[in-house]
Amino acid sequence: MNIEDRLREMLGRRADDATPSPYAWSRIEERLERPRWRNPWVVAGALAPTAALVVAVVMVAGRGGDGSEDVAAGPDPTTATSAVDGGVEVPGDDALGVFPAVLRSDLEALQREVDAGHDAWMLDPEQVAAAYLRERALGGATISIEGGSGGLSAAPAEGELLAVSVVAVYSHGEASGTLLLQRLTADNESIWFVSTVGSDEVEFANLAYDSHGGLDVTLRMVDAGGVEVVADAPYTDWSRTWEGDFAAGSEPSFSADASGDPPPAVVLVRVQYEGPDGSRSIVEDLVLAGSSQGSESVGAEEPADEPCRSDLEVRDASADEALRAWFAEVYETTDTIHDQAGQPQEFVITGFTVTGDVLRTDTAAEVCVRTTWATDPEQGSGDAVGYTDDVVSLERRGDEWAVAGVRRSTLKNLGEWMTAEVAFLDPSGECGESDAEFKLLPAAVVVEGEDPLSAAVHTLLTGWTQVGDEPFRHTLPLHTRLVGLDVDEQGVAHVELSAPADDGGGSCLMNARKEQVRRTVLAADPSVADVVVTVDGRPPEESFQP
Amino acid sequence: MISGVETERERAAVDAGRIDDPHEGITVLYRERYASMVRLAYLLTGSNEAAEELVQDAFVKVHRRWDRAYEPAAYLRTAVVNNCRSWHRRRFLERDRRPHAAPEAVEPSEPDHMWEALGALQPRQRAALVLKFYEDLSEEQIASALGCRPGTVKSLVHRGLAELRKVVEP
Numbered sequence: 247m248n249i250e251d252r253l254r255e256m257l258g259r260r261a262d263d264a265t266p267s268p269y270a271w272s273r274i275e276e277r278l279e280r281p282r283w284r285n286p287w288v289v290a291g292a293l294a295p296t297a298a299l300v301v302a303v304v305m306v307a308g309r310g311g312d313g314s315e316d317v318a319a320g321p322d323p324t325t326a327t328s329a330v331d332g333g334v335e336v337p338g339d340d341a342l343g344v345f346p347a348v349l350r351s352d353l354e355a356l357q358r359e360v361d362a363g364h365d366a367w368m369l370d371p372e373q374v375a376a377a378y379l380r381e382r383a384l385g386g387a388t389i390s391i392e393g394g395s396g397g398l399s400a401a402p403a404e405g406e407l408l409a410v411s412v413v414a415v416y417s418h419g420e421a422s423g424t425l426l427l428q429r430l431t432a433d434n435e436s437i438w439f440v441s442t443v444g445s446d447e448v449e450f451a452n453l454a455y456d457s458h459g460g461l462d463v464t465l466r467m468v469d470a471g472g473v474e475v476v477a478d479a480p481y482t483d484w485s486r487t488w489e490g491d492f493a494a495g496s497e498p499s500f501s502a503d504a505s506g507d508p509p510p511a512v513v514l515v516r517v518q519y520e521g522p523d524g525s526r527s528i529v530e531d532l533v534l535a536g537s538s539q540g541s542e543s544v545g546a547e548e549p550a551d552e553p554c555r556s557d558l559e560v561r562d563a564s565a566d567e568a569l570r571a572w573f574a575e576v577y578e579t580t581d582t583i584h585d586q587a588g589q590p591q592e593f594v595i596t597g598f599t600v601t602g603d604v605l606r607t608d609t610a611a612e613v614c615v616r617t618t619w620a621t622d623p624e625q626g627s628g629d630a631v632g633y634t635d636d637v638v639s640l641e642r643r644g645d646e647w648a649v650a651g652v653r654r655s656t657l658k659n660l661g662e663w664m665t666a667e668v669a670f671l672d673p674s675g676e677c678g679e680s681d682a683e684f685k686l687l688p689a690a691v692v693v694e695g696e697d698p699l700s701a702a703v704h705t706l707l708t709g710w711t712q713v714g715d716e717p718f719r720h721t722l723p724l725h726t727r728l729v730g731l732d733v734d735e736q737g738v739a740h741v742e743l744s745a746p747a748d749d750g751g752g753s754c755l756m757n758a759r760k761e762q763v764r765r766t767v768l769a770a771d772p773s774v775a776d777v778v779v780t781v782d783g784r785p786p787e788e789s790f791q792p
Numbered sequence: 793m794i795s796g797v798e799t800e801r802e803r804a805a806v807d808a809g810r811i812d813d814p815h816e817g818i819t820v821l822y823r824e825r826y827a828s829m830v831r832l833a834y835l836l837t838g839s840n841e842a843a844e845e846l847v848q849d850a851f852v853k854v855h856r857r858w859d860r861a862y863e864p865a866a867y868l869r870t871a872v873v874n875n876c877r878s879w880h881r882r883r884f885l886e887r888d889r890r891p892h893a894a895p896e897a898v899e900p901s902e903p904d905h906m907w908e909a910l911g912a913l914q915p916r917q918r919a920a921l922v923l924k925f926y927e928d929l930s931e932e933q934i935a936s937a938l939g940c941r942p943g944t945v946k947s948l949v950h951r952g953l954a955e956l957r958k959v960v961e962p
Contacts, residue, residue, distance in 0.1 A: 253956065
């Protein structure tokens with residue numbers, strides 16, 4: 247029995263362990279009778295930091311009373327979220343907080359839990375603040391709480407607020423804001439709760455992302471089981487007001503998504519619950535990293551001379567072509583760079599690997615490239631001695647992209663390296679269905695602690711368009727990455743590539759891509775009997791589908 | 793407990809969202825789906841008590857949104873899945889904040905490695921596997937329930953199965 251059948255059998259068997267209560271209906275009916283806090287307003291906006299340090303707030307653009315969205319010209323850095331008018335009813339059970347509960351009655355229930363000896367963390371404002379941030383979207387970030395008015399150990403009287411400044415550092419920037427915490431009652435045994443998140447002075451210091459024009463953002467709001475699409479719009483150019491229907495006890499949740507991978511670095515969502523007469527307002531600003539891969543490497547110290555990151559991917563075939571052309575142009579040219587001792591020396595470029603994120607707008611892009619260098623131009627790629635991590639800037643000029651400049655790091659030791667044969671398609675080749683269509687070309691492979699087989703595939707996934715005078719075709723999209731490579735006991739190499747590998751193209755191109763990988767692996771390790779190539783975790787039969 | 797005769801007409805009406813009155817609709821939905829939703833929630837949480845509570849929450853939510861729930865049964869299932877995911881988040885927080893929390897009771901019966909491995913998966917992977925192999929949903933339906941793209945569902949299922957294989961096919 248295969249794993250799928252075993253799982254089915256187990257789930258069917260285990261499901262029978264569940265014992266629905268015969269009294270469930272009366273409990274549901276009882277809850278349906280309770281009053282509830284209806285129709286709070288939800289204001290959501292996405293902000294794009296536009297400079298190294300920007301004061302960013304959400305602007306209310308307009309309101310679609312039927313749930314429709316209005317598009318604003320863009321976030322106004324001087325305007326706070328405005329009050330939202332009318333149409334809301336609030337029963338007696340008043341809403342006080344954001345976390346760990348919204349309603350007073352729920353907070354009082356939590357207080358009773360704490361009084362009974364449970365969840366003592368709620369007595370500590372720092373822990374409450376940290377728990378809130380972890381529970382929301384900041385779990386992946388490195389968070390520092392920088393104290394508050396009166397200090398974290400202060401015990402303000404009922405109604406008095408304790409401000410806690412929060413700095414969340416992502417791999418691609420940082421965001422700071424303020425949590426306001428409040429005690430339920432004026433004594434030291436009272437729980438703390440987060441009453442407001444964010445302020446008009448929310449600041450973003452997003453150093454990596456200068457702008458995000460051109461990326462589309464979809465913001466979803468999930469409520470009571472339905473997925474509502476709040477807005478689809480360019481990242482830099484929208485904010486929204488959206489009327490939701492959320493019981494105060496049912497916590498709305500958000501996710502940010504983007505048409506390109508990854509989602510944009512930081513999206514700010516402001517949720518505003520509003521009372522019927524505007525007298526009570528709870529504002530909750532959520533900073534979302536979406537499912538950005540960047541959040542997985544949060545907190546890593548980035549050396550000043552290594553601006554490149556390897557955690558983001560954005561694909562754009564037209565800009566890739568410009569990059570490839572530039573690689574071909576500067577390949578084997580000499581340049582003066584600083585060696586490991588800091589001395590300027592003449593080196594020759596012997597190879598490229600696209601290593602990092604592409605920060606792209608409609609008109610500008612930056613690509614991180616690891617360039618390998620040799621001391622002797624006559625030796626070509628056979629004499630790699632070091633590498634630099636460079637940032638290549640591209641600009642759109644009319645309909646064409648062009649390389650506008652390059653910033654180089656200092657030369658680093660190449661470490662372990664080898665020459666591997668990499669399979670490229672002959673210019674006359676099409677679908678890669680015969681040996682004659684392929685060329686195995688030597689390339690300097692940086693090993694750096696990984697096995698030579700993986701290193702060879704890494705090299706295949708570079709942006710080269712030329713080795714010496716040998717023309718060839720490279721069919722794999724430039725930002726394809728090697729996700730995993732294992733050789734099983736039968737000698738079958740299982741290669742997993744990231745999603746761009748089978749973007750676009752027909753069956754002919756897909757086969758050529760797969761064959762490039764297969765032939766490179768077989769050339770790098772003759773003991774490999776066969777190669778299975780998959781994409782983005784999908785099984786082989788679903789990978790490289792046109 | 794409510795009583796009544798299950799009919800194909802009622803079932804079809806719930807599936808199609810053709811019952812206008814929220815109370816009547818939720819009554820039929822309860823009769824049709826409550827037990828199956830508790831089983832689903834149990835598979836997603838591993839806790840009978842939590843499953844009951846979360847499913848009841850979901851029914852309350854669906855009742856409140858009846859006018860917008862064009863496919864109440866699907867809406868209910870999504871609500872259950874979302875509630876279960878929120879439950880996992882809360883539980884993670886509580887566990888994280890309670891370093892000396894008492895360990896959960898150990899089942900006296902034979903160890904079920906597959907069940908334990910399922911419980912160790914990330915909640916989204918677990919949900920994807922349960923919705924695919926227990927509920928027999930399509931990738932599009934699972935994507936809708938999880939609020940992600942169908943491609944992500946494929947990835948979740950693939951990786952979830954790979955994790956299970958490590959345990960049951962070491």
